[in-house]
Amino acid sequence: MAGFPGSIAFDEYGRPFIILRDQDKQKRLTGIDALKSHILAARQIANTVRTSLGPKGLDKMMVSPDGDVTVTNDGATILKMMDIEHEIGKLLVELSQSQDDEIGDGTTGVVVLAGALLEQAASLVDRGIHPIRIADGFEMACQTAVAHLEKIAELFPVSATNTEPLIQVAMTTLGSKIINKCHRQMAEIAVNAVLAVADLEQKDVNFELIKVEGKVGGKLEDTVLVKGVVIDKTMSHSQMPKELKDVKLAILTCAFEPPKPKTKHKLDVGDVAAYKELRQYEQEKFKEMVNLVKNAGATLAICQWGFDDEANHLLLQQQLPAVRWVGGPEIELIAIATGGRIVPRFEELSPEKLGTAGLVRELSFGTTSDKMLVIEECANSRAVTILVRGGNKMLIEEAKRSLHDALCVVRSLVQEPNIVYGGGAAEIACSLAVAAQADQLASLEQYAYRGFAEALEAIPLALAENSGLSAIHTLGELKAKQSASGDPALGIDCMFTGNMNMREQHVIESLKSKRQQLLLATQLVKMILKIDDVRSPSDQQG
Incomplete structure (x- = not known):
């Protein structure tokens, strides 16, 4: 308690209270x-x-x-x-x-x-x-x-056909930012992103459908607007195809793992026969899960959780590309964009719950092993992603903040078109x-x-x-x-x-x-x- 300006005392019931020292000398401004x-x-x-x-x-x-x-x-x-x-x-x-x-x-x-x-x-x-x-x-x-x-x-004229006035406003906002050397390009990206998700009749903009992702490398001019969803993941196996067309997506929040007993008891395996039996059970469960996804008509599995090498190898054998460890917000955005349903159990998977996308491809960056997955030509094409590039993380973060300001200003003009x-x-x-x-x-x-x-x-x-x-x-x-x-x-x-x-x-x-x-x-x-x-x-x- 060194440096503490008081001491602790106890009343007759044992409850502590603090006595502050020099209370009479403390000055309070009024x-x-x-x-x-x-x-x-x-x-x-x-x-x-x-x-x-x-x-x-x-x-x-x-x-x-x-x-x-x-x-x-x-x-x-x-x-x-x-x-x-x-x-x-x-x-x-x-x-x-x-x-x-x-x-x-x-x-x-x-x-x-x-x-x-x-x-x-x-x-x-x-x-x-x-x-x-x-x-x-x-x-x-x-x-x-x-x-x-x-x-x-x-x-102020807000129109999906004549975007020049909106671009001028976004350029004014970006003029004071660090990215002003390419602020015409950034302003166009911001305006196109807002108009893609805006309801001009209702004067409403759903910001949840705009995602801003950053990737270190390249230059600011390489920033692009993707009419779809970009996720910072790759295919779970290096030998899975890097580009898929006319994709049916199974969006899963259940893991490719054998079910575990919901008890606090542990399972003891006493001999080799019991171990082989357990191993056989796990393999059958894996195959059953993969078959349920395949039978529903899915050509790509997006999974919120991970799966081990055995499940990954089985997915490759069954020619079912998969993406693992996709975060909750990304899962929701993919579901909105592709028109699919988030499925919590394999047994509930059916053809009508699958999402659709025209193209799913991997993006490679420079000479590094960095890759990202792009889901384009979605059923609900209103979801968009701005992929920001830059020389370092600090520059990308500032570019994201600048773009956020521009997006917000364009949204304000859609809601109230006065300048x-x-x-x-x-x-x-x-x-x-x-x-x-x-x-x-x-x-x-x-x-x-x-x-x-x-x-x-x-x-x-x-x-x-x-x-x-x-x-x-x-x-x-x-x-x-x-x-x-x-x-x-x-x-x-x-x-x-x-x-x-x-x-x-x-x-x-x-x-x-x-x-x-x-x-x-x-x-x-x-x-x-x-x-x-x-x-x-x-x-x-x-």
């Missing part, structure tokens, strides 16, 4: 001091991810306690892997994760916005404004900003609208409105800083141009094209994502502003 402490912690975390914002944003290298290295600029991943002890810091991690779960993109922007709002709240508190009035003002200003977002949003323009254009438009509304207010909340308007400028400021531009000068010029022209498509020219019009640059973002950022950041800031005391379970209760 009121405005506590609030400023919370704001400082949140701002530090926001400043950490601020440099990762935008197409010129920098990556972070995260090293786990066991030495695993992750390089990423995805806000949710950075915060999730940071070892944060402060309670308010943990709230920001949850904020980023909430944005990631709901939308999938904008995880860095939402934290930067929350940090900027808290910075404005700190200056307003210093001016003597009560935190509750600030929180209420921020909430009203957020409603004004969201209403203006809806006003400047443009309807705003990126490059900080939407934030500046909302900032101008909120500032104009502040001039119409006579109450104390006008200060919170102006603070909210300034906080919205943190996004274009960060984009300009990360791009190496003169941030204040660029922002001032942009605000003046937007005020004069009323065009909400003018944003930060991060790529130095000489054109501030994001409409012409095709820098497009989902309205749903931008609105969610505003709402989540405002809700969190309102929650933090209402915390004036932090009590731990060990604190003495007065």
